[in-house]
Amino acid sequence: MGLKSAVLSGLCDASDKKREIKNIRIGVKNMYKKGKYQESDRMSDLICGNYPMLLVMSRFGIALGFGEKNIGEVCRQNQVDTCTFLTVVNFLAEDVPAESADFSLEELMRYLHNAHDYFLRFRLPNLRAKLAEAVTDCPDDVAFVIRKFFDEYAAEVDKHMSYEEKVVFPYVRSLLKGEKSGKYSISIFSKRHDRIDLKIAELKNILIKYYPGAGSDALNGVLFGIFATEEDLLSHNRVEDCLFVPAITALELQ
Structure with missing residues (x-):
């Protein structure tokens, strides 16, 4: 079977994708420390016990080099709301809804x-560059299909996030100022908040099942990066769906 027909007919169905993602989550979570983190816990213990929180820390604008300081001290030093930081950290660490919506x-x-x-x-530009380099030795038509799938995926992510930046965030800031609009509600965002992981699942299957060349460390490294990016985006979407959207819904009802 040729590559193009294989791509069209051989991509995993939705049940395969769900089972694959579930297995990733189970395997990864067993590596991490369980239980709630407190303000008095050392920030270094948080990162060493649950290393994906390094990304959370960075996205709150907290840099490395905090020594033996605890989470509360590091947050205050960086002018980060400690409750919000711990809400995100504990939600992602335990994968359960927050008990309290008392965050900023x-x-x-x-x-x-x-x-x-x-x-x-x-992340996506860096991964794209590594992918292009890894497939330089395969046939041109194969490299084209692989790059095309990645570019389509990156475009979907860009579209999704640009909508939030241009529409959702300004709407929420208006709500926080007490300005309500009858033209928009967060339910509109929820309805169009489609999963954006289908393209990346297709790309993984092309590389795993149908890549015609010999394996290489570069290609395996790219594939590992794709898996990690997918998991990171799933975590990002869970924060939006389970923390961000419910908080805005409550704000709309005030």
């Missing part, structure tokens, strides 16, 4: 904005 929406939006900036300006 403005701070959470800053976190989400920085995450958007990270994906669009750093």
